[in-house]
Amino acid sequence: MTRPFVFITRKISDNVVSMLEQHFLVEMWCEEEEVIPRELLMEKAKQADALLTMLTDKIDEELLTQSPYLKVVANLAVGYDNIDLEAAKKNNVTVTNTPDVLTDTTADLTFSLLTATARRIPEAIDYIKDDQWKSWSPYMLAGSDIHHKTIGIVGLGNIGQAVAKRATGFDMEILYYNRSRKQDIESELGVKYVSFEDLLNRSDFVVCMTPLSKETEGMFNREVFKQMKDTAIFINSSRGGVVNEEDLFKALESGEIKAAGLDVFQNEPIGADHPLLTLDQVVALPHIGSSSLETRTEMMELAARNIKQVLNGGKALTPVHI
Ligand code: NAP
Numbered sequence: 417m418t419r420p421f422v423f424i425t426r427k428i429s430d431n432v433v434s435m436l437e438q439h440f441l442v443e444m445w446c447e448e449e450e451v452i453p454r455e456l457l458m459e460k461a462k463q464a465d466a467l468l469t470m471l472t473d474k475i476d477e478e479l480l481t482q483s484p485y486l487k488v489v490a491n492l493a494v495g496y497d498n499i500d501l502e503a504a505k506k507n508n509v510t511v512t513n514t515p516d517v518l519t520d521t522t523a524d525l526t527f528s529l530l531t532a533t534a535r536r537i538p539e540a541i542d543y544i545k546d547d548q549w550k551s552w553s554p555y556m557l558a559g560s561d562i563h564h565k566t567i568g569i570v571g572l573g574n575i576g577q578a579v580a581k582r583a584t585g586f587d588m589e590i591l592y593y594n595r596s597r598k599q600d601i602e603s604e605l606g607v608k609y610v611s612f613e614d615l616l617n618r619s620d621f622v623v624c625m626t627p628l629s630k631e632t633e634g635m636f637n638r639e640v641f642k643q644m645k646d647t648a649i650f651i652n653s654s655r656g657g658v659v660n661e662e663d664l665f666k667a668l669e670s671g672e673i674k675a676a677g678l679d680v681f682q683n684e685p686i687g688a689d690h691p692l693l694t695l696d697q698v699v700a701l702p703h704i705g706s707s708s709l710e711t712r713t714e715m716m717e718l719a720a721r722n723i724k725q726v727l728n729g730g731k732a733l734t735p736v737h738i
Contacts, residue, residue, distance in 0.1 A: 421465050423463075424442065426452070426470050426472075427445070432713075432717055463485065464485060468490045469498070471495060475489055483507075496513050510732050511736040516734075517711060524582075526679070538699055566620050567621045568593070568615035568623065569625060570635075572607065592615070620648060622650050626658060636659040638666060638667060647674050653679035668692075676698050679703055
């Protein structure tokens with residue numbers, strides 16, 4: 417009997433590949449930087465029992481309906497906005513993600529981005545490297561304080577809660593908005609539930625940690641930025657699609673908000689000519705929220721274990737539910 421075929425859409429750890437090879441026939445798109453061409457992905461998916469995918473792969477209805485053997489798509493991310501869940505369900509394909517293992521790493525990066533943006537750290541690094549530091553001066557590269565300020569977290573899920581824990585260490589007041597209130601954890605975390613409008617009006621830092629969905633797409637638009645303080649700093653390390661980038665540019669350029677720290681963009685990768693990069697008050701990162709060696713390895717292992725479970729007839733460890 418031939419062994420089930422697993423196709424991996426980007427180069428991942430040799431150890432994880434070996435772990436899969438003990439049970440399955442495994443092939444991998446061996447590029448680290450380049451997305452697999454759509455045609456090749458379609459061709460491999462047609463033969464595959466399992467796909468280990470990246471957030472850059474579009475797993476849509478066309479692919480799912482043309483992949484007769486496919487049983488599981490294990491996405492190397494907690495977000496799954498690149499996968500058509502309805503089509504997966506219709507085609508009896510289990511979808512898995514990598515929650516929890518990346519929570520603290522992404523929260524660390526989100527809080528670092530907040531700190532870097534508030535205290536203008538990238539500008540300060542360039543200042544020295546460009547040989548501009550000629551003397552000490554009272555307001556040289558003066559940024560905004562973080563301690564004792566108010567942080568508003570939109571989407572207090574796993575990562576949002578881990579961001580709240582970090583904010584506690586900075587003696588911040590912590591507000592949050594979710595569709596459903598999380599009363600059971602409020603006192604332990606020291607967070608207050610408020611309406612979206614209240615959060616926008618009161619926060620010095622507005623941090624978005626929601627998934628990208630039909631509901632959150634373009635949620636941060638001009639009207640929303642107008643409701644923030646003109647000293648507010650907007651941080652997004654969820655998904656670029658939650659922001660209307662043209663509106664964000666206008667809000668920053670016209671001084672409606674003060675600064676933005678962005679780990680994610682509407683169309684990734686962005687080029688150096690992206691309008692937001694022309695603004696000194698924008699700190700931009702290339703979607704590295706969960707990118708630590710330890711966490712990326714754990715994510716790969718979890719994705720592989722999900723594949724093993726499903727192909728061996730068991731239940732996925734971290735299935736995505738519709
Ligand atoms: P999670 O535990 O599912 O938390 C998501 C939170 O968002 C939930 O509390 C949810 O609460 C809330 N939410 C959903 N829809 C909302 C809406 N319309 N308005 C307000 N709140 C809403 O997920 P997580 O593990 O924290 O991850 C969150 C997201 O971060 C992921 O989906 C992913 O896109 C992104 N992420 C990015 C990186 C990176 O590299 N930058 C890394 C990891 C994750 P309710 O359902 O009650 O509204």
